[in-house]
Amino acid sequence: MFTIKTLNKIDERGLALFDRRYEINGEGEEDAILVRSAKMHDYVMPKSLLAIGRAGAGVNNIPVDQCAEKGVVVFNTPGANANAVKELVIAGILLSSRNIVGGIQWAQTLKGQEDVAKQVESGKGAFTGPEIEGKVLGVIGLGAIGVLVANAAASLGMEVYGYDPFISVDAAWGLSRAVHKAPSMEEVLAKADYVTVHVPLMEGTRKMINKESLGSMKDGVRILNFSRDALVDDEAMEEATASGKVSYYVTDFPNEKTIGMQNVIAIPHLGASTPESEVNCAIMAAQELKNYLEHGSIKNSVNYPDCEAGPCCSNHRVTLHHRNVPNMVSQIASVFAKHNINIEDMINKSRKDWAYTVLDVENDLNEEIVGELEAIEGVVRVRLIEECGR
């Protein structure tokens, strides 16, 4: 029996994938966690915890590196909510152009008055805004969301420039030929009437929109941030929106500072809040956790390598999380050799500092063997997968 704990509301259609071998939010300590945006940096992780499934894209709410040190695999659901975000970004581009929010707020003030239609006609001139066709959109980050935004904006007649120094082959294949490839972020920022940012929040991207980058943009630029608030230096943005350098800042991540700033359109983190995305993310995250808990297979992890182990082909499966350093596989194999255990199948995969080894073996494994494997320097977790056996 596995115990799954949910830290946010997770769509029922994902939870329904966990059969009677699973208990959701039961009494016992959790084997796995399903989470959306709940902050986990101060979460006390029990020893039983094997995996965290982020039903969504951004993992800055999870201490991913600390999890790797403990042999806890963190998964996310790439692309599962990208269409929802794309649609809201397109809405955001229009909101930042046509003063729709200001117009609606003003129209509300006419409630209870006479001659509403007449006042509408005489007052509407205050809310004029430009069309987006023919305007330049700069897309920073061409991953699951950035590609969809770039393609959709191009199909609406915008001239789109994209920048992503680490673009994946799949993303590049998915990009419309109408989207121009920009060699540098500076080039995109200098050209753009609208800038939209679709990168993960990491040390290298924190405050990437700052005084200097804002200074290199056109006067009156419109900026959209549907990624994370800390990608933008709020002080610099406050100055830029007050001076008119930035005519609108659309953010899906309002905070204490930006909520009070002028020319900010604050959306309460609705990017992925569609039934379709919630279902997609919940199903993908549940499948990832099940495949890992039941077979030890890893797909879409952000801290361990992908490893499709398939069903166990022998009597027992043992998995090891360890540092990606020389001599690990031979040390692991020597423990089995010493106990005269035949390894029937073995996979070893690595990703940056971490590696993952799966071994299918014939003989029973006792605590002594597990202890010897755990004692190898660099091994952070040894796991016997229970439901093995021909």
Ligand SMILES: NC(=O)C1=CN([C@@H]2O[C@H](COP(=O)(O)OP(=O)(O)OC[C@H]3O[C@@H](n4cnc5c(N)ncnc54)[C@H](O)[C@@H]3O)[C@@H](O)[C@H]2O)C=CC1
């Ligand atoms: N508003 C919302 O509800 C949602 C927000 N998000 C946010 O959007 C971000 C992006 O999501 P996805 O497109 O699904 O992720 P993704 O991982 O598919 O794409 C991110 C892209 O950013 C690129 N990148 C990284 N550093 C860069 C840099 N310095 N300059 C330019 N490009 C860089 C990567 O190469 C990658 O192609 C997430 O990390 C999350 O923070 C994601 C989903 C929903």
Ligand SMILES: O=C(O)C(=O)COP(=O)(O)O
């Ligand atoms: O997937 C992401 O990165 C998001 O920001 C969506 O967050 P949510 O699942 O709506 O809390």
